[in-house]
Amino acid sequence: MKPPPFEYVRPGSLPEALDALARHGATGRILAGGQSLVPMMNLRLVKPAVLIDINRVPGLAEIRVDGGELVIGALARHAALLGSALVRKHCPLMADAYRWVGHGPIRNRGTLGGNISHADPASEMPAVLAACDATIGVRSAKQSRTIPAAGFFTGALATALAEGEMVTEIRVPLAQPGQGAAWEEAANRKGDFAMAGVGVLVTVAGGKCTHAAIGVAGMAKPGTRLSATEKRLVGTALDAAAIAAAARAAREEVRPSTSYHADATYKRELVETLAARALAAARDRAR
Amino acid sequence: MALIPINVTVNGTRFERAVEPRRLLADFLREDLDLKATHIGCEHGVCGACTVLVAGEAVRSCLTFAVQADGCEVRTADGLAQAGKLSPLQQAFWEKHGLQCGYCTSGMMMVASELLERNARPTKAEIEEAVSSNLCRCTGYYNIVESVQRAVELMQEGAK
Structure with a gap:
């Protein structure tokens, strides 16, 4: 179908965009890459009265290192992040997960800021950002604030963004020596929505796991961490027995949703298998 | 509006x-x-x-x-054909029967155009990855991949 009528605003700067967002309140939506919003409009699932197109706002698409953090502008495209040497070096979990994100033309337009604002539970990036303890920088015309990734995602297609707020940047702590990362996923075709995805970050020192973070995709809530399973891993040698036990724990800890191609039981089985693979790969990369 | x-x-x-x-x-x-x-x-x-x-x-x-x-x-x-002459990509799709029913063809050619402009000698896997973004409901990806491979040959012959 065709999208419903709307008014189009194209701000030339961030303050202009924030003013427009403040002016139009709940009836205005930010248009970034449009790869989720426009399909929803074409299907008439959403009918924003005003679209605020931020694609020509300068400075919003930067990928840079600032102190101990990788800083990603909200408008950075998936294609740019997939090809970024900075991302590979400083956030290998994101680089690994990006192999599974969308197809070329979707990655050319889709943005990280738009992706997380949409908060699709099947999406890889909310899980990656939660596992990395990233923070989300958001602004409105009146104020700016920082939200931990784990608290940013409040449910399926729901975030902590208040009316008039938009994501402006994502900050990810730089990967440290001794850390290993891996993303494993099951989807019907590469680039399709994940049935289940598991992202793992482990730190190994003196042969023992000192930190573990696990983020899962394809479950009921985007950006979910498996904190009970993580605790079981700390102090272990990440040997085969510890990984198998953790993978079984992950299977129990997840809260799967049912999707067309995978019911909750199948998703739990996927999580166990994917978690075991991701943990082993992350451990090997940490050495 | x-x-x-x-x-x-x-x-x-x-x-x-x-x-x-x-x-x-x-x-x-x-x-x-x-x-x-x-x-x-x-x-x-x-x-x-x-x-x-x-x-x-x-x-x-x-x-x-x-x-x-x-x-x-x-x-x-x-805009692919120039002065009434098929572009190498179009010629290759014709030679290798890459069109099949023809509905997906123009989209396939545009993703292939982007690929070949970035990478003049893509591997088969790179071609498959690129065209995987587009659906062919004749399920005839073999012919489409072969067409892009043929286009690479034609472009190299043309460049000599």
């Missing part, structure tokens, strides 16, 4: 038009400019039949509003 004036260069020709904000780029090309090579399949970004190049990048024209292409250079399958 008020119409918004835009000017867009399509296949080298500049067009000035006024459009409704909700006008999809795919409909702008087909209906307003009468350029019918761009096909519309699913209208929600899944099938890729409507893929065109905007500023050299392959995009879904059903997920792009025409107003967003204001000031941009757009390329479509209408």
